[in-house]
Amino acid sequence: MPTIQVxxxxxxxxxxxxxxxxxxxxxxxxxxxxxxxxxVSVLYTAGAAAGFGxxxxxxxxxxxxxxxxxxxxxxxxxxxxxxYLRSADCLFGEELCMTLDGRGIQxxxxxxxVKFARSWNQLTAAFExxxxxxFYLSAQDVYLLPRRCISAEEQSALRRxxxxxxxxxxxxxFLPRSS
Numbered sequence: 001m002p003t004i005q006v007x008x009x010x011x012x013x014x015x016x017x018x019x020x021x022x023x024x025x026x027x028x029x030x031x032x033x034x035x036x037x038x039x040v041s042v043l044y045t046a047g048a049a050a051g052f053g054x055x056x057x058x059x060x061x062x063x064x065x066x067x068x069x070x071x072x073x074x075x076x077x078x079x080x081x082x083x084y085l086r087s088a089d090c091l092f093g094e095e096l097c098m099t100l101d102g103r104g105i106q107x108x109x110x111x112x113x114v115k116f117a118r119s120w121n122q123l124t125a126a127f128e129x130x131x132x133x134x135f136y137l138s139a140q141d142v143y144l145l146p147r148r149c150i151s152a153e154e155q156s157a158l159r160r161x162x163x164x165x166x167x168x169x170x171x172x173x174f175l176p177r178s179s
Contacts, residue, residue, distance in 0.1 A: 001101060001161040003099065004099070006100075008149040014131065017131060017132060021127070021134065034066045034067075038063060045060075098145055103117075103120075106118075124138055125169045126171075130147075131148070159174060
């Protein structure tokens with residue numbers, strides 16, 4: 001892999017996308033149940049309105065309870081985002097320098113006097129989203145690399161390297177599906 005060195009800043013939209021992606025990773029099954037319950041309640045309501053049976057208020061109570069749960073879940077995520085924005089650890093506006101090569105990932109935040117390096121094997125996981133690469137050092141520590149900061153060729157080289165080095169710990173919708 002050729003060395004890729006990127007100087008960039010994180011935007012709020014980048015952080016929000018990463019936060020919600022993490023939420024959906026952690027809450028995948030409960031959120032799937034939530035969406036299924038909502039779908040069933042909408043279909044039930046449509047069927048009852050079309051005369052296929054009587055309306056049972058229990059269906060609406062269950063759907064309402066799931067809706068309230070989801071609203072609290074999303075509100076909690078937004079609160080954590082705002083808390084991060086107000087914290088001293090907030091990296092918005094800071095220039096980040098990330099270097100990616102055959103050995104691994106190096107990150108430098110000059111204004112904070114932070115510099116570290118990790119080999120590819122030390123990464124817990126990596127994900128490629130529509131707009132971001134996410135590099136997980138642990139379940140709590142994630143570094144973002146916006147795709148807008150690197151060329152299409154560099155994205156492709158990085159994707160191949162992550163797929164080769166991390167195997168099943170890397171996920172991307174841009175990888176070809178194997179049958």
